[in-house]
Amino acid sequence: MAADMQMPLGGGTAVGSPVHSRSGAPDLAAAGFTDGDCMLACDSCGQLVLLPSPEPDGRHHCPRCGELLRRDHDEPLTTPLALSIGAWLLGVITLASPLLSIRLLGRYRDSTPLSGARFFLEDGAAPLALLLVATVMMAPLLRLTLRIAVLSGLLMFRSPQRMAPRMVALLRWHDRLGAWCMPEIFLVGGIVAYVRLTTMADVQIGPAAYGLFAFVVTTLVADALFEPQSIWHALNAAEDPAPFLAGSPPQSCPYCRRLAFLPPGAPCPRCGTPLRSRKPDSVARSWALVTAAAIAYVPANLLPVMTLIRLGHAESHTIMGGVAAFAENGFWPLAVIVFVTSVLFPLLKLAGLSAMLLHVSRPSGDRAWIYTRLYSLIEALGRWSMIDVFIVAVLIGLLRFDAAASVVAGPGGVFFGAVVVLTMLAARAFDPRLLWDAGTGQAAGPSGGRR
Numbered sequence: 213m214a215a216d217m218q219m220p221l222g223g224g225t226a227v228g229s230p231v232h233s234r235s236g237a238p239d240l241a242a243a244g245f246t247d248g249d250c251m252l253a254c255d256s257c258g259q260l261v262l263l264p265s266p267e268p269d270g271r272h273h274c275p276r277c278g279e280l281l282r283r284d285h286d287e288p289l290t291t292p293l294a295l296s297i298g299a300w301l302l303g304v305i306t307l308a309s310p311l312l313s314i315r316l317l318g319r320y321r322d323s324t325p326l327s328g329a330r331f332f333l334e335d336g337a338a339p340l341a342l343l344l345v346a347t348v349m350m351a352p353l354l355r356l357t358l359r360i361a362v363l364s365g366l367l368m369f370r371s372p373q374r375m376a377p378r379m380v381a382l383l384r385w386h387d388r389l390g391a392w393c394m395p396e397i398f399l400v401g402g403i404v405a406y407v408r409l410t411t412m413a414d415v416q417i418g419p420a421a422y423g424l425f426a427f428v429v430t431t432l433v434a435d436a437l438f439e440p441q442s443i444w445h446a447l448n449a450a451e452d453p454a455p456f457l458a459g460s461p462p463q464s465c466p467y468c469r470r471l472a473f474l475p476p477g478a479p480c481p482r483c484g485t486p487l488r489s490r491k492p493d494s495v496a497r498s499w500a501l502v503t504a505a506a507i508a509y510v511p512a513n514l515l516p517v518m519t520l521i522r523l524g525h526a527e528s529h530t531i532m533g534g535v536a537a538f539a540e541n542g543f544w545p546l547a548v549i550v551f552v553t554s555v556l557f558p559l560l561k562l563a564g565l566s567a568m569l570l571h572v573s574r575p576s577g578d579r580a581w582i583y584t585r586l587y588s589l590i591e592a593l594g595r596w597s598m599i600d601v602f603i604v605a606v607l608i609g610l611l612r613f614d615a616a617a618s619v620v621a622g623p624g625g626v627f628f629g630a631v632v633v634l635t636m637l638a639a640r641a642f643d644p645r646l647l648w649d650a651g652t653g654q655a656a657g658p659s660g661g662r663r
């Protein structure tokens with residue numbers, strides 16, 4: 213069967229599935245495949261797409277669902293390497309520098325970005341201490357370190373292909389850490405906490421505030437210029453376009469998106485990860501995580517996330533109490549930010565994921581495109597719910613004058629942190645390609661995730 217070609221859109225060309233010649237082998241020439249092209253399966257909808265050789269400033273989208281599949285850059289290795297080294301240095305210096313200082317009742321204190329971790333531990337909220345250190349320091353710095361190691365290895369070694377297995381392991385961790393890097397969310401949380409503190413005391417901004425801003429901007433630019441597909445291209449310039457075993461369906465690598473016509477479970481010819489057409493047991497795992505998050509959402513909203521002590525008088529605040537306090541003081545934009553990220557986003561995530569899980573269990577109409585957009589939105593915005601945890605972290609890290617004036621972490625924060633982490637894990641466990649399978653009535657594949 214000749215390949216079913218569709219009109220190219222944004223650089224990617226849709227290819228019918230499976231693409232087989234009379235002999236049964238994938239007919240890549242009929243699909244317009246030339247040297248330097250690469251075929252991959254879209255992460256979001258499973259569509260097979262032919263991408264051309266890298267071209268200046270090329271952006272290649274999936275013709276079926278619109279997902280960005282690859283960005284081409286003029287300097288795919290040196291520019292991201294230089295920016296990543298700069299970001300790493302900024303991060304190390306910033307995280308050890310003073311963030312805010314406060315004068316109250318004749319006393320003085322200052323805090324670094326991670327001071328809150330110590331007081332989370334003292335207040336019996338160890339999971340939040342771990343979450344703060346992991347998302348603001350460990351994940352971002354480790355991810356930059358891994359990227360620097362891979363990029364410098366590719367530039368320094370004459371035949372980096374020999375190092376491929378080790379580089380693949382480093383890149384896999386680089387990919388996994390991506391969602392857990394949150395310095396930009398901490399920066400916004402810090403600004404909200406600063407505004408709140410200025411209503412109570414004389415608060416000064418320290419060098420880490422400016423350093424954090426520079427760290428966030430440099431990291432975001434380095435992220436935007438780093439394209440993992442360029443690394444695969446440099447490591448495997450002469451690889452077989454689409455390895456083939458007679459009678460095998462197209463299998464997509466869950467990690468590097470490499471396509472191969474090999475049996476389910478066979479190792480990816482590029483990175484060695486077992487090939488799966490769909491994430492295993494994704495619906496069951498996603499339902500379990502959504503249910504756990506929904507249960508944790510109740511105490512997260514009913515219990516106080518922090519207690520404010522002023523002159524011996526204690527005043528506990530739930531998440532909605534914090535929103536009300538901003539509104540009472542006239543900080544309406546901040547009240548809206550906290551309400552949207554801490555109350556609305558978790559609800560949207562729970563409702564959206566539940567709707568998608570119900571849709572793939574009982575397909576009703578073709579809503580795959582809308583649900584795929586909603587899924588991308590949930591993945592991109594879901595992590596911003598962490599703002600509330602970071603606001604409390606900055607407040608308890610600075611305002612600590614015993615009974616005179618202190619902020620103490622409350623039990624609601626741990627449940628709220630659990631909601632954010634569980635919904636993020638639920639979104640990652642879900643396989644959006646099942647939405648398209650549901651719309652077309654296809655089976656989920658040999659290793660599919662349907663229950």
Ligand SMILES: [Zn+2]
Pocket residue numbers: 254255256257258259274275276277278279
């Ligand atoms: Zn797609």
Ligand SMILES: [Zn+2]
Pocket residue numbers: 465466467468469470480481482483484485
């Ligand atoms: Zn792979």
